[in-house]
Each structure stands twice: as C-alpha cells, then as structure tokens.
Amino acid sequence: MSKEIFEIRFHGRGGQGAKTAAALLAEAAIEQGKYVQSFPEYGAERQGAPVKAFTRISEKPIYLHSGVTNPNVVVVVDQTLLKSIPVTEGLDETGLLIVNTNDTAESVKNMVGFNGKIIIIDATKIALEELGRAITNTAMLGAVEKATNIVDFEALKSHMLKHFEYHLGKDLAEKNVNAFERAYNEVKV
Amino acid sequence: MTGAECTAEAMKQINPDVVAAYPITPQTNIMHSFSQFVADGIVDTDLVTVESEHSAMSACVGASASGARAMTATSANGLALMWEIVYIAASTRLPIVMNVVNRALSAPINIHCDHSDSMGCRDTGWIQIYSENGEEAYENTIMGVRIGEHKDVLLPVMVCQDGFITSHSVETVELLNDEIVKSFVGEHTGHYPLLDVDKPVTYGPLDLFDYYFEHKRQQVLAMENAKRVIREIFDEFGQITGKHYDFFEGYKLEDAEKVIVCANSSAGTIRVVVDELREKGEKVGLLKMRVFRPWLNDMIVEKLGKIKAVAVLDRSDSFGAFGGPLFSEIRSSFHEVKEKPNIIDYIYGLGGRELDIIQIKKVFNELEQVKNGNVGDRVRYLGVRE
The missing domain is CATH 3.40.50.920 (Rossmann fold)
Structure with a gap:
C-alpha cells in the first residue's frame, strides 16, 4: 500500500547532517511537484548520538503520519552505527542499503547480515578532502542520487547550493556541492 | 516546509503588532523562524522576548488590551507555566492568537507529542482549533485571527498542531499569497483600547459578587456566538481557497x-x-x-x-x-x-x-x-x- 510512496531512512549521528540530507532530498522533490514528507526521529539527542531521519516522496498527497517502518532505501551515514544499530530493520531484500565505509560491500554484508543490494561509498574521505570536515551528508546524497535517481540531479544540486549558501555561505555551499558531485561520479551502483 | 515554519509563515503574512515569546525550550521553531523575519525586517512586529511563558502571555495581554494585534506560540510545559494568564486573557476578552505545538507535560520529562497541554486548557475560555498538518496549522492561524477579533466573539484562539509529527516534519504545503492573507485578516483597531486616552477604560479591575458572575455569563455567550462566527469565517475562507472546513x-x-x-x-x-x-x-x-x-x-x-x-x-x-x-x-x-x-x-x-x-x-x-x-x-x- 505504502509502496506508492518511496521511503528512505537515514542513520547518522547528531551533527553529521542526516536530518538535513533527508530534508534536502524532500525539498528538491517538492520543487519537482512531488508530495513529500521528511522528519527526524528525535530522542534527547546531542552531537554524536545515533539519530534517524526519514524522507517520503510520492506522486500523490501523503496522509500517513506514522514512522517509516519498511523503507525502500536505508542510508548509513556513519559506519560505526553498523555494529550498534539494527540498520536493516524493516528493509526487505528488494531494498537498497547504502553505506559510508572504507570497507568492502562483502564485509558490510557479513556485519549486518543483509542479502539485498549493498552500495558502498567512502563519503568520509570525500568529505574530508572536499570540505575539510567529516560531515558526510552531501556526499551520501550523491550516492543516493546515483543509486535511486529519485529526484532530478540538477534540481537536487541547485537546491543544495541554495540551501547551503543561505546557511553556510557561498564557499561551503560550493564545497558541499563538490562533495555531492564527486560521490555521484565515484560511487559504483 | 515544516509545521513550525508554516505557522511562522502565517504570522509573517499576518504581520501582528506585537509578538511576545519565551525564546528557549520548550519554544519551537515557530519563534526561531519568526524572529528571523523580524531580524530581516520582513515584518514590522515588535518582538518581545521575555523571561518566561508567564511573562509572554502577560505581555500579550497588555499589548492586546492596548489595541494591538498580539500573538505568541508555546508548547507543553511552557503552556502550563502560562496557565494563570491564559485564563486571564480569555476572561479579559482579548483576541490573542497563540499557536500551541502539542507536546507531553512533565513528569517524567518528555519532548514528544500528546495533547495533554492544550487539553489541560480546555476550560480556560479559549477557542481551540486543531490541525492535521502544517498547511492546516497555517490556515487555522490565519482564520483564528478573524474569529477571535470578531466583535461578537472577542476571545483568544489557540491553534494546535502535533509536536514533532507536524511541527518538525517537512511536507508539501500550499500557501496563499501575501496580499490575499493581508486583505483577509484586515486591520485590527482594538475594542476599547487602553491607549485611546480620550475614552479612558479600565481592564481587569476588582469584580466581586456584584458583577463577576455576569462577566462569566457574557463569556459563555461569546463562546456561543463563536459557533456562528467560526462557520462564517470558514465559509469566507472556503470561498477564497476552495477548501471547506467544518467543526x-x-x-x-x-x-x-x-x-x-x-x-x-x-x-x-x-x-x-x-x-x-x-x-x-x-x-x-x-x-x-x-x-x-x-x-x-x-x-x-x-x-x-x-x-x-x-x-x-x-x-x-x-x-x-x-x-x-x-x-x-x-x-x-x-x-x-x-x-x-x-x-x-x-x-x-x-x-x-x-x-x-x-x-x-x-x-x-x-x-x-x-x-x-x-x-x-x-x-x-x-x-x-x-
């Protein structure tokens, strides 16, 4: 029923931008006339604590206001979560797991016991080289975009640029877009 | 945009004379966004940041009594702390509009959604309107101004939305353009404003067994009138938007x-x-x-x-x-x-x-x-x- 709605769950740690990634994807989809939802799951999180954020995208209005339990895609922004959080919960084998790791897909598979498709990207390396900081959300969005093509590439890129220009200034905005594009080009899907 | 941003957008378009708010937790992104509008000069609202929610509502009472269009927003324990003045605002017949992001009351400490806060205020004499999503919170806020300020009502209006589920969730929303909202809400002149020095009035005086009861009875009649006025405002709004709301x-x-x-x-x-x-x-x-x-x-x-x-x-x-x-x-x-x-x-x-x-x-x-x-x-x- 809810599969008319495309659902993504992001796992990250507070401060890595998982919530922003989920929102950026949704906002870019809005600009393409889609119906969306994006929301974080808050505890009393502080920097470094595990957080979840969700995006729903649909051609039709979304009335559902319950959490995402069976996502199409799970994105793990921080590889240290693989050991401590059941990241594949509710993800069936037709689903997609996208992980920020410097390890192999095989090793991720063994660690989480997921038999569906796993896509790996070393987003931390990209973020460190492009931004100088290990904030990996935009690089992860590059991998998500390549793997799912869920919103128009240019729309996502221009929305991202606009968002970060407003919040972080032109320089960091461009660096974030570079990280996004580089991950998009480097990820093997 | 999120439900909180939708609400701030409504406040921006309404451009109230005074907004008073406690700027720290449990305040939500409503005030975060609205204060940005104030800082950027997009609205000419006098934003009064106070030291507690009790003071926030007190400042709204003062502003509204002096003839200003006053608004605020709060949540959970913030509303609980306001309670004394929440009751006074309604009893003084001041059409303040307050957005409440519904969240659980302590203890134990919790920041998530339930309706204990606004339901705890059900007998304070405020009109209460609930919103399914951010778009409805936006619309209810705009309509709330007209409902409360109607001369046959003159009661404060609480517009509620679910904490986090609505307030922090980005959704697709349709907004009205600024001019439509501006003309819909119109100018607020105040009824018997304190600042009209040619016609001096008193607000909130001692009122014992001689007239207190009659004043309460009038409040009941105002609520009764609100039933008609709310329907009229819903209809008028429906003619503009094509969306027909009901109780x-x-x-x-x-x-x-x-x-x-x-x-x-x-x-x-x-x-x-x-x-x-x-x-x-x-x-x-x-x-x-x-x-x-x-x-x-x-x-x-x-x-x-x-x-x-x-x-x-x-x-x-x-x-x-x-x-x-x-x-x-x-x-x-x-x-x-x-x-x-x-x-x-x-x-x-x-x-x-x-x-x-x-x-x-x-x-x-x-x-x-x-x-x-x-x-x-x-x-x-x-x-x-x-």
Missing part, C-alpha cells in the same frame, strides 16, 4: 458502520487505513475534530448518530475521569439521544508513542465486536505495555 470533518462516513474520531495528525494515518479497509469492503470511516472549543453538540450527533460503533482516540488522559476529554464530550453529546452508536475510548500516543497502521486496524477490528453489541471495556489503552 467536524467526516471521511467516508455516509454508509460507515465503524468510525474512529480523532484530532490532529492521526487523522491522516487513519484516512490511509480507512482507504485500505474500504477496498476490502469494510464499512469504515473517520471523523476529524477541527474545533474543540466551542463544542458543537448537535453536529456530533448529526455526524455520528447513524453509526453503529464509534472509537474515540484521545491523545491525553483525564486522570480519575471516565475516559479522555474528547470521549467525555462526545459521550455527553449523545446522552439525551435515543438512537446512538456504541462509543468506546482509546487513550493512545502519550509522550509521543507512535500510532501506527497496525494499531488503527486493531481498533477497527475491535469495533466489530462493539458493533455487534458486545461493548466490553468502554475505556481502553492503545499501544501501551501492561
């Missing part, structure tokens, strides 16, 4: 046998379940409450009178009472009515406990028994470990 809004009620009644964001999730069960041929429906105060007795009877089994979903409890506030109200509405549904209550979602599709299906499933006359426990708890 209670039915979904697939016509031939329904089993119906859930609820407020705020849960209505959306229940609608999805209604659609799914309808496809399987089950005669199920939904009644969403938009306006809780004033309460429209006759309309509840009209909407639910022919239904066989009704489950009310209360996202707050009334300790020691027989069921939650919404249930008590609905059950009481049917007291003198001969033909009525079997009505049960579910307390759910306290402290942000998720209401999922499985739970909603469970409710419809249990209503099957109720429909057949096997009512069982009238008051039940949904999604709690016991």
Whole structure:
C-alpha cells in the first residue's frame, strides 16, 4: 500500500547532517511537484548520538503520519552505527542499503547480515578532502542520487547550493556541492 | 516546509503588532523562524522576548488590551507555566492568537507529542482549533485571527498542531499569497483600547459578587456566538481557497458502520487505513475534530448518530475521569439521544508513542465486536505495555 510512496531512512549521528540530507532530498522533490514528507526521529539527542531521519516522496498527497517502518532505501551515514544499530530493520531484500565505509560491500554484508543490494561509498574521505570536515551528508546524497535517481540531479544540486549558501555561505555551499558531485561520479551502483 | 515554519509563515503574512515569546525550550521553531523575519525586517512586529511563558502571555495581554494585534506560540510545559494568564486573557476578552505545538507535560520529562497541554486548557475560555498538518496549522492561524477579533466573539484562539509529527516534519504545503492573507485578516483597531486616552477604560479591575458572575455569563455567550462566527469565517475562507472546513470533518462516513474520531495528525494515518479497509469492503470511516472549543453538540450527533460503533482516540488522559476529554464530550453529546452508536475510548500516543497502521486496524477490528453489541471495556489503552 505504502509502496506508492518511496521511503528512505537515514542513520547518522547528531551533527553529521542526516536530518538535513533527508530534508534536502524532500525539498528538491517538492520543487519537482512531488508530495513529500521528511522528519527526524528525535530522542534527547546531542552531537554524536545515533539519530534517524526519514524522507517520503510520492506522486500523490501523503496522509500517513506514522514512522517509516519498511523503507525502500536505508542510508548509513556513519559506519560505526553498523555494529550498534539494527540498520536493516524493516528493509526487505528488494531494498537498497547504502553505506559510508572504507570497507568492502562483502564485509558490510557479513556485519549486518543483509542479502539485498549493498552500495558502498567512502563519503568520509570525500568529505574530508572536499570540505575539510567529516560531515558526510552531501556526499551520501550523491550516492543516493546515483543509486535511486529519485529526484532530478540538477534540481537536487541547485537546491543544495541554495540551501547551503543561505546557511553556510557561498564557499561551503560550493564545497558541499563538490562533495555531492564527486560521490555521484565515484560511487559504483 | 515544516509545521513550525508554516505557522511562522502565517504570522509573517499576518504581520501582528506585537509578538511576545519565551525564546528557549520548550519554544519551537515557530519563534526561531519568526524572529528571523523580524531580524530581516520582513515584518514590522515588535518582538518581545521575555523571561518566561508567564511573562509572554502577560505581555500579550497588555499589548492586546492596548489595541494591538498580539500573538505568541508555546508548547507543553511552557503552556502550563502560562496557565494563570491564559485564563486571564480569555476572561479579559482579548483576541490573542497563540499557536500551541502539542507536546507531553512533565513528569517524567518528555519532548514528544500528546495533547495533554492544550487539553489541560480546555476550560480556560479559549477557542481551540486543531490541525492535521502544517498547511492546516497555517490556515487555522490565519482564520483564528478573524474569529477571535470578531466583535461578537472577542476571545483568544489557540491553534494546535502535533509536536514533532507536524511541527518538525517537512511536507508539501500550499500557501496563499501575501496580499490575499493581508486583505483577509484586515486591520485590527482594538475594542476599547487602553491607549485611546480620550475614552479612558479600565481592564481587569476588582469584580466581586456584584458583577463577576455576569462577566462569566457574557463569556459563555461569546463562546456561543463563536459557533456562528467560526462557520462564517470558514465559509469566507472556503470561498477564497476552495477548501471547506467544518467543526467536524467526516471521511467516508455516509454508509460507515465503524468510525474512529480523532484530532490532529492521526487523522491522516487513519484516512490511509480507512482507504485500505474500504477496498476490502469494510464499512469504515473517520471523523476529524477541527474545533474543540466551542463544542458543537448537535453536529456530533448529526455526524455520528447513524453509526453503529464509534472509537474515540484521545491523545491525553483525564486522570480519575471516565475516559479522555474528547470521549467525555462526545459521550455527553449523545446522552439525551435515543438512537446512538456504541462509543468506546482509546487513550493512545502519550509522550509521543507512535500510532501506527497496525494499531488503527486493531481498533477497527475491535469495533466489530462493539458493533455487534458486545461493548466490553468502554475505556481502553492503545499501544501501551501492561
């Protein structure tokens, strides 16, 4: 029923931008006339604590206001979560797991016991080289975009640029877009 | 945009004279966004940041009495701290509009959604309007200004939305353009403003056994008038937007046998379940409450009178009472009515406990028994470990 709605769950740690990634994807989809939802799951999180954020995208209005339990895609922004959080919960084998790791897909598979498709990207390396900081959300969005093509590439890129220009200034905005594009080009899907 | 941003957008377009707010937790992004509008000079509102919610409402009372259009926003324990002045605002007949992001009250400390905060204010004399999503919170805020300020009403209006589920969730929303909102809300001149020095008036004087009772009686009449005025404003808004709102809004009620009644964001999730069960041929429906105060007795009877089994979903409890506030109200509405549904209550979602599709299906499933006359426990708890 809810599969008319495309659902993504992001796992990250507070401060890595998982919530922003989920929102950026949704906002870019809005600009393409889609119906969306994006929301974080808050505890009393502080920097470094595990957080979840969700995006729903649909051609039709979304009335559902319950959490995402069976996502199409799970994105793990921080590889240290693989050991401590059941990241594949509710993800069936037709689903997609996208992980920020410097390890192999095989090793991720063994660690989480997921038999569906796993896509790996070393987003931390990209973020460190492009931004100088290990904030990996935009690089992860590059991998998500390549793997799912869920919103128009240019729309996502221009929305991202606009968002970060407003919040972080032109320089960091461009660096974030570079990280996004580089991950998009480097990820093997 | 998020529900909080939608609300801030409504406030921006309304451009109130005064907004007073406590700027720290449990304040939400409503004030975060609105204060940005003030800082950027997009609105010319006098934003008064105060040291507590008690002071926030006090400042709104002062501003409104002096003839200004005053607004504020709060949540949970912030509203609880305001309570004394919340009551005074209504009793002084000041049309303040306050957005409440519904969140649980401490203790234990919790930041997530339930309706304990606004339901705790149900007898303060405020008009209460509930919103399913950010777009409705936006619209209800705009309409709320007109409703409260109407000369036959002159009461404050509380516009509620679900904490986090709505306030922090980015959704697709349709907004009106600035000019439409500006002309819809119009200018506010104030009624008997304190600052009109040529016609001096007194607000909030001592009022003992001589006239206090009459003033309370007038408040009751104002609420009575609000029933008519709210409908007029809904109609006027509907002519502009094409969206026709009501005190209670039915979904697939016509031939329904089993119906859930609820407020705020849960209505959306229940609608999805209604659609799914309808496809399987089950005669199920939904009644969403938009306006809780004033309460429209006759309309509840009209909407639910022919239904066989009704489950009310209360996202707050009334300790020691027989069921939650919404249930008590609905059950009481049917007291003198001969033909009525079997009505049960579910307390759910306290402290942000998720209401999922499985739970909603469970409710419809249990209503099957109720429909057949096997009512069982009238008051039940949904999604709690016991």
